Amino acid sequence: MRKTVAIAVAVVVAVLAVVAAGALTSAVAWATAAVLVVVAAAVIATVSLPPGLQNVVVGLGALLGLAGIAVAVAEFGVRGFRTDSTATLLGLTAGLAGLLVVVGVVAARSLPAPALWGGAGLLAAIALVAGLVVAATVPWLPLSRAVGYTTADAATQVTLSTPAGVEEGDVLVAQIYRSGAGTVTAPAGWNTLRTTALPNNAGSVSLFTATAQAENGPITFTSDAPATLLGGIGAWSNITGVTAPGESTGTGGAVTASPAPEGSSTQVLYFVAGTGVADIVPPEPLADAWTVKADDVVKATTALVTRPALSTDAAAPVSLTSSAPLGAWAVQTVVLAAR
Structure with a gap:
């Protein structure tokens, strides 16, 4: 059942990624969409893996989640520098991150809480740095x-x-x-x-x-x-x-x-x-x-x-x-x- 849910979620992820990338007609958007689709496919495979590797999926979800939040915060802080087009990509990233977190938690819910959230917390700190890097590299428009x-x-x-x-x-x-x-x-x-x-x-x-x-x-x-x-x-x-x-x-x-x-x-x-x-x-x-x-x-x-x-x-x-x-x-x- 969990694997079926993961497959359905991955299909939604892929569709959203392609639609957003097509709307932006940007090489950066297409690259981001490709990465997210691959990550979603990895989640499908992970539900059948040992608990230790499932924990990696949860950590990845936390990483993407906080990165998306960090970028979104930066976007709102400097909204005047950019256009509405970037909001589509940022919303996509945050939405996919949330889905990956949910799927990861479902797949690894049998793990002890310290092991589950200890690794996720470490990756969350990395996520904040990643979010700042992404925010710095998104084009600053006039x-x-x-x-x-x-x-x-x-x-x-x-x-x-x-x-x-x-x-x-x-x-x-x-x-x-x-x-x-x-x-x-x-x-x-x-x-x-x-x-x-x-x-x-x-x-x-x-x-x-x-x-x-x-x-x-x-x-x-x-x-x-x-x-x-x-x-x-x-x-x-x-x-x-x-x-x-x-x-x-x-x-x-x-x-x-x-x-x-x-x-x-x-x-x-x-x-x-x-x-x-x-x-x-x-x-x-x-x-x-x-x-x-x-x-x-x-x-x-x-x-x-x-x-x-x-x-x-x-x-x-x-x-x-x-x-x-x-x-x-x-x-x-x-x-x-x-x-």
């Missing part, structure tokens, strides 16, 4: 710290405040829209990612990036002549590189971004700038991070739309809907590579 934005009309400067909560080493990305023809210059320490001219000489939008320092004050960008200036800045952590691989421009109609390259550990940002005042409505799973509007002399809108890492279709075309038709517009694609 974390959005905060964003800020402002406007300036008929001005030669626009000053942005560093977003709250920024830490040394974070990546800063700023978007500056300028009406009409001309250039915008960033302060020292900032690099230009891309400058895009809007159609019909309606203006231009520039992207700049820098690495946050220990102390960050206001950041002033300068125009070569008075203009309407719209600016926004965001901060992200756990980034190894920033690129702006594409841009697209147009007039009226749907605002369509240039596709981003495929990448399972990247976050993509779409910086929108257009003449006319409108709200930008992104499709799922994208989210609107900011919208800046100016309507004094030259009406304009800028926006930041983000696509999460581990997107199911990283290179899919993105069409953004505006609440009112924009005139000339541009969309710049920025890719944040995760650590």
